[in-house]
Amino acid sequence: IRAGGLASMMRLPVQSTAEGLDACFVGIPLDIGTSNRSGARMGPRQIRTESCMIRKNNIATGACPFESIQVADVGDINLNTYNLPKAVEDIRKGILTIVRHNCKPLVLGGDHTMTYPILQAIKEKHGPVGLVHVDAHADCHDEMLGEKIAHGTPFRRAFEEGCLDGARVIQIGLRGPCYSLQDYDWGKKQGFRIVPVEECWHKSLTPLMEEVRKMMGDKPVYISFDIDALDPAYAPGTGTPEIGGLTTIQGLEIIRGCRGLNIVGGDVVEVSPPYDPTGTTALTAANLLFEMLCVLPGVKYNI
Amino acid sequence: IRAGGLASMMRLPVQSTAEGLDACFVGIPLDIGTSNRSGARMGPRQIRTESCMIRKNNIATGACPFESIQVADVGDINLNTYNLPKAVEDIRKGILTIVRHNCKPLVLGGDHTMTYPILQAIKEKHGPVGLVHVDAHADCHDEMLGEKIAHGTPFRRAFEEGCLDGARVIQIGLRGPCYSLQDYDWGKKQGFRIVPVEECWHKSLTPLMEEVRKMMGDKPVYISFDIDALDPAYAPGTGTPEIGGLTTIQGLEIIRGCRGLNIVGGDVVEVSPPYDPTGTTALTAANLLFEMLCVLPGVKYNI
Amino acid sequence: IRAGGLASMMRLPVQSTAEGLDACFVGIPLDIGTSNRSGARMGPRQIRTESCMIRKNNIATGACPFESIQVADVGDINLNTYNLPKAVEDIRKGILTIVRHNCKPLVLGGDHTMTYPILQAIKEKHGPVGLVHVDAHADCHDEMLGEKIAHGTPFRRAFEEGCLDGARVIQIGLRGPCYSLQDYDWGKKQGFRIVPVEECWHKSLTPLMEEVRKMMGDKPVYISFDIDALDPAYAPGTGTPEIGGLTTIQGLEIIRGCRGLNIVGGDVVEVSPPYDPTGTTALTAANLLFEMLCVLPGVKYNI
Amino acid sequence: IRAGGLASMMRLPVQSTAEGLDACFVGIPLDIGTSNRSGARMGPRQIRTESCMIRKNNIATGACPFESIQVADVGDINLNTYNLPKAVEDIRKGILTIVRHNCKPLVLGGDHTMTYPILQAIKEKHGPVGLVHVDAHADCHDEMLGEKIAHGTPFRRAFEEGCLDGARVIQIGLRGPCYSLQDYDWGKKQGFRIVPVEECWHKSLTPLMEEVRKMMGDKPVYISFDIDALDPAYAPGTGTPEIGGLTTIQGLEIIRGCRGLNIVGGDVVEVSPPYDPTGTTALTAANLLFEMLCVLPGVKYNI
């Protein structure tokens, strides 16, 4: 029964390596890169717990991922939880091992610092990628409290190291009081498309995703979904909630709108379980990861 | 004061039978038909508690139900909480007693299994009824874990026993990962109108309800509102939450859109209090039941 | 770091008087005027706590309030928590002291009773004001349980005492089961514009605010935002939640739509922390107060 | 089933007056006399909810109260929640009506202010009474913020009005940081026996209760149990928690130790439900009230 069984992602089989897999779920229990509320280290575990409710097929889109490709849960990356640079290196190596198996990682976070080393590993396999970045925050600071590595800097670092194809980066949902009115300018200078949340209010994002598909072409794309992109009504369990956010429906439209792209991996980050006693934030993260799985290349659609 | 007094539904008088009533509120503290999270047995009690905030008239629609018809709280149906088939029989008998008094039941649930015996009793009084079924799930499985009776099967059972007029059944809000892409096919075959949640996104449901009113005509109609039809942002306190759901506003549009129909009863089910520490889910259920009361035949509208 | 430092509003400097300030944040820890759930006395403290996440500039509108005007947190008004009429008098005096310093109060509440003495003090400085009142409730009862002073009567009292310019009062978001279908009639008779929540459903409120700006002209305006105007999905932590409410986005549109008006003060009231374990309600209140600051006369916009 | 049925105290019959009863449960939804956290207005309702778990007989003591005396739930006293002196008068009248029926009130609170008018009514019936007062606080202030009526003054007021027999007053469990080291001196001067909590640590209170029984003789005694007497580990849901308190076991020893006394009424106060999401505080209050019932004169013991 659903209340029973080990809490692996979607109650999938667990294996210790990504060998033989087309895609895998993998967790990164990290929260020492967080600026506000902590707790995201417990994100992977609670995402798995809530994922036990998810059935295997996608009646909305017709996707039957488990009839199409080989998927498993490969557990969490073992990381140094006292030292952020070392944790970043642990993550880079862990993801590299996965992608070298030709397996696409779908990553359960964990604070957003983790996307920097993930993109390092992705680059090693695929070169610079396009990026669908859904977030309340641009996460492109040069530093935070003087540090180069933190959850507000991953995309700056990744771009500097050539992991991102600037003309194929879109950031959706940005908002919130800011340190400086120039906060989005660096990204714009690199060619990033910025979609402030105000442009998303009161509408479907399906048309936006048509543009995104054109923008991305058939080159590799990575999806990074910070759960704080959603309004706190939908996802209160996060470290830096910002009001006036996306709806879950818009989140689904974004992921489903990636169908047909050459997705090489994705993540859902910043789930902080202690701040949502209902479990909805983690349940949402689990479903978004399932939807990412459903748009991976190779997944068959039976409708 | 509102914080005071026994927590009957809307602080109405309590009576032990439905004699002399046009409508009654009645609770069914059942949750052993649940597949995921339990807790719905506490639904009736918390719906009553939160209902103490509700005032007696409906300024939005002009309905003054208590000036129009006779209503009371008749308490809960005493059921066997260790044996689902017996509980189903207890419920059938309890509702039958109510309808035999020519009293329309508005039922506080309780897991959705309960709607099967309610419909059995309704049929005995009214014959096959039309159904406005609002839910994330079709609840038309043939069996669950080999059992014929469970919260995923009530409408299959009810239809098989002639309780439902298949051409006048509509299911609104269906969604969520599924066991099989064929999950809605059985209902379609019986003539059910299926409205997946995606057809409801970003719009008012008032136009849909115009169609529903045509579809139902003046023959008897039952309303079954599974609170999980609503998005977990609005109703986290439920056993099988599914993201991307209806808004509460859409829920209100559905019930208010039933005005003029020959409503013979209704329920709000699957409220699981332990999963919503704010009480909003139960408060929403209480209001939806009040709105059902406001659209019962015989209620006067003073605007 | 954001988790550190004394929890003043937005971690601003604290000063004991409003001397030298253009605007100030001030708290009113009152909840003895409440009819349902209490807890709003803890509102100011939790609004401050959650406000520690808010950065100083408004990237959505370009406002940089702290580069434009002098602002500080002046703490809470010391009030008699056992005696509502005395508390009302304490509040009136406290706000009067602030406005006499030519300082605009942005007030953290606290139950809505407080807006009555605030408006008394505002009147003494500015004469009758226009009012943007966002609320699920009209709060224009003549009395509650026989009392003239309570959280359901402030605008009746204030109007009677000449604090309000009836032709420039708008009430947005009204809804909910009512004592009488005539509940909004008194206000209409005084010339108030009533916008029931149903007129707000499924749409942007930006067009409405254009009308409001015309209606208000350049005479003084006060903004009173009862957090229960928002749907409980967005703001569960309040004393009298009503389903079917405004979205936070609409709340932001209302405040941002006040740009250009001659705002002389504002409040966010009815935040009851114990009913929202996620902190989102208080965070929302903190942001709405920040947005009010951003539309004060004199604030420069750098975009 | 236990999850079902209207939430009257212990699921007893409800009646509107105390006529024909030997004892009754009655609620007082008051919290405007509170100095710290509010919420106690919801105490009676949640005590009733949790009381639904309590079975009818006392296997520890052999008491079978419902086979011995006539008991019912008479609902809540309707009080003015905006005006403390009026609420106090409402309570006095409400309790007076009960005692005039020769019915002993067991009162569900509500903040401790309520014990003042209860004692006024008790005095009118029984003259000055002995008092077993279990509390972290002496509640004998002359005034709070200049007010004579508040939850920190009831026993001062009651004594001044001749409701208490000073030589037969005991206060058990006093503790906590204080305004003045003289806080207990007024009581001592009136002959009160003060038992600071430190005298209770690490021991059974059964020997103390032997002394209490001697001290009280066979003259009338009232029991007032402030739930904050218990350590917050046992009763977190209260307005003024103080660490280092009594255990629930000691609380039971106190009430059971009153067996044989001429108890004329009792209360459990200061239960603030929003501060205890587990319900344990209210469950404890419900059980303490049941134990008070079991030691009322006339209750038969079958062991």
Place this chain on the structure above:
Amino acid sequence: IRAGGLASMMRLPVQSTAEGLDACFVGIPLDIGTSNRSGARMGPRQIRTESCMIRKNNIATGACPFESIQVADVGDINLNTYNLPKAVEDIRKGILTIVRHNCKPLVLGGDHTMTYPILQAIKEKHGPVGLVHVDAHADCHDEMLGEKIAHGTPFRRAFEEGCLDGARVIQIGLRGPCYSLQDYDWGKKQGFRIVPVEECWHKSLTPLMEEVRKMMGDKPVYISFDIDALDPAYAPGTGTPEIGGLTTIQGLEIIRGCRGLNIVGGDVVEVSPPYDPTGTTALTAANLLFEMLCVLPGVKYNI
């Protein structure tokens, strides 16, 4: 790191059968035998989650179980969650499979109904066993609501079927208001030793356990620990909390006092996660299960 990795019990390896094991942890996600609050079906999952904090050795007793015997987590028993008699049969078979591998089951519950089929399976392997039953309730009813199988009847059923050696049964911690003062009499008649909680107050249970060891001799013993034996201060997350219970320290003394006995299995039951947002109840259950492991025959003590 502790926050990472799949949440198996104590992060042990998971295997699908008990083959080759001396002992195993196994979960039973059952709560349809519950009379009050449900939620215990989520017990096994949350016990595993909280168990991730537990390190491998017992510094208090010197036990190093993992250096002594072979242990793993074998997951949950797949049971019919809609039909209690079938679930009981599923459990019997599941445990039988384990014991036939000469593996001792340490079971994570789940409502107490489950101990009946566990004892059936144990009997098949070991014959009638001695029982250390720690509980607030005797669970020896003949029926509940007319049903023979429920969480209040397991030890009656087990005794009737010869699973228990009546002279070697001890029930520790019994208390709480009761249906009848004769509730413990049936057990006494079968020779059970009853230790009401009052005999445990204010003292160590180490002396009691000396007696227990004598009583049990070297014949097989099963330990069944209902978490509601503990006071709700220690274990609020349970379905039928009773005040005045054991301390966790007494719970540890009981389990550690079983050292030297011929333990053939054990369980911790009635953990209902939704009623304890802190996780302490599940953490306590996890530790009690670890302590049971430490007293299994064959475990070496290195002090």
Place this chain on the structure above:
Amino acid sequence: IRAGGLASMMRLPVQSTAEGLDACFVGIPLDIGTSNRSGARMGPRQIRTESCMIRKNNIATGACPFESIQVADVGDINLNTYNLPKAVEDIRKGILTIVRHNCKPLVLGGDHTMTYPILQAIKEKHGPVGLVHVDAHADCHDEMLGEKIAHGTPFRRAFEEGCLDGARVIQIGLRGPCYSLQDYDWGKKQGFRIVPVEECWHKSLTPLMEEVRKMMGDKPVYISFDIDALDPAYAPGTGTPEIGGLTTIQGLEIIRGCRGLNIVGGDVVEVSPPYDPTGTTALTAANLLFEMLCVLPGVKYNI
């Protein structure tokens, strides 16, 4: 009123330096040294919030600290939250500045890593100190995951650097499953007195504190109180809860038992607010800090 006013510690005046103070409260919002649950970075803020309930004098001991010595809240130490070694250095410098003003720091934590740099600063002022260390854990590991700095290593590091006088170190309350049975041996070798929690069960710790006073003599002593020393029933809001812990009463006995010692500073650490929705853990920490203030040299006792 208590619900009002800025949440400084005990609502004391706030000043930016320790100049002119005999003692100060200072916060350290650190949690990146945590091995299990995070959240302690929010400890200082919530301790201050809950401290607003605390009155100024100690009726149990007669201490009137604010009539004796100069005390204020100096806010939080600004630290690098992304880099533990830098944070440690920030803390060392911050505390050094305080002690150089001849001010005794009473520190609100924050994870236990912080006590290492505090002791570094204390040593610079006072030389090696005696230590009263109350904790479930010895925190004397040589490293954790290969790191020398973490919340499990502070006392090893401090001892190695000559901050501690090994013969005057006592560790009280140690317990819990361990990595190795040798976990306490290193401390014993340095002369530390180890008091496992089992030696504390069922008894007052007042006699132990007599010994401690002899052991410490009149040389400087530091008190470090990890809130996880208390049982999770008393303090669930912490990162590494261990069952079977001290009672709050024992905690009070320990601090009060330090009266007469030459206390040079103290801390209460590991308060993780998200894991205790009742606030009791933070309230307890606030009271323990108040009790530490009451035993500082120079505080007058008026009884």
